[in-house]
Amino acid sequence: MTLNKLNEDFYLQSCLKAAKSLIGKVLVRKRGSKLYSGVIIETEAYLGDKDPASHSFKGRTRRNEHMFGRGGTAYVYFTYGNHYCVNAVIGKPGVAHAVLIRAVEPVTGIKSMKKNRGIDNIYELCSGPGKLTQAMEINGELNGASLLGNEIYITIPEVLRNHKIIKTKRIGITKNADVLYRFIDSESPFVSRVNYRRILIAQQEKNSKSNYRK
Numbered sequence: 001m002t003l004n005k006l007n008e009d010f011y012l013q014s015c016l017k018a019a020k021s022l023i024g025k026v027l028v029r030k031r032g033s034k035l036y037s038g039v040i041i042e043t044e045a046y047l048g049d050k051d052p053a054s055h056s057f058k059g060r061t062r063r064n065e066h067m068f069g070r071g072g073t074a075y076v077y078f079t080y081g082n083h084y085c086v087n088a089v090i091g092k093p094g095v096a097h098a099v100l101i102r103a104v105e106p107v108t109g110i111k112s113m114k115k116n117r118g119i120d121n122i123y124e125l126c127s128g129p130g131k132l133t134q135a136m137e138i139n140g141e142l143n144g145a146s147l148l149g150n151e152i153y154i155t156i157p158e159v160l161r162n163h164k165i166i167k168t169k170r171i172g173i174t175k176n177a178d179v180l181y182r183f184i185d186s187e188s189p190f191v192s193r194v195n196y197r198r199i200l201i202a203q204q205e206k207n208s209k210s211n212y213r214k
Helices: 008-012 015-021 109-115 128-136 192-212
Strands: 026-033 032-047 072-078 083-090 096-110 154-155 165-170 182-185
Touching: 008 072, 008 182, 008 192, 015 032, 015 083, 015 096, 026 096, 032 109, 072 165, 096 128, 109 128
Parallel strands: none
Antiparallel strands: 026 032, 026 154, 032 096, 032 182, 072 083, 083 096, 165 182
């Protein structure tokens, strides 16, 4: 998996382009003898001082300091008192843009993921930012880690798949809530809001019937 690891140039592009481009890439976490991986199927972009929903909107703090690092840094934070979220820092030092990895499709280490999560349903293992960090043993120790290193990184998959990517509003925020900064593989059952996929399928079926009548 390390052969196709994303290089530093990837993380120096614009945040929105990176958020879209990360769909279909593979998040890898190595911890001791354990290896976890999953195809990224949902992301959200946060654009620093241009985005009131971003942790870095009001400037540097002790909590968000790694957002101000160079693109290719992991920004891992603890939220709601019970789970971690993992982000890829994007851009040059000081820009403080980041892409939240919201959901992945489990590939490697699934047995351990199920044990870590205490569930057996594969579709629920990593279908949310807190779920995937628990499943893949991603915690605050990785805050500030290089995504160019070997503990946590992102690769291009060996077999490329087509992903129908769409943009939507981000989830669980109240500031700058109307921008379309969330990117998802709209045909994946592993997204964090599975009901959205059901609605999409129902709409597609409705459109197909309508076209047939014409």
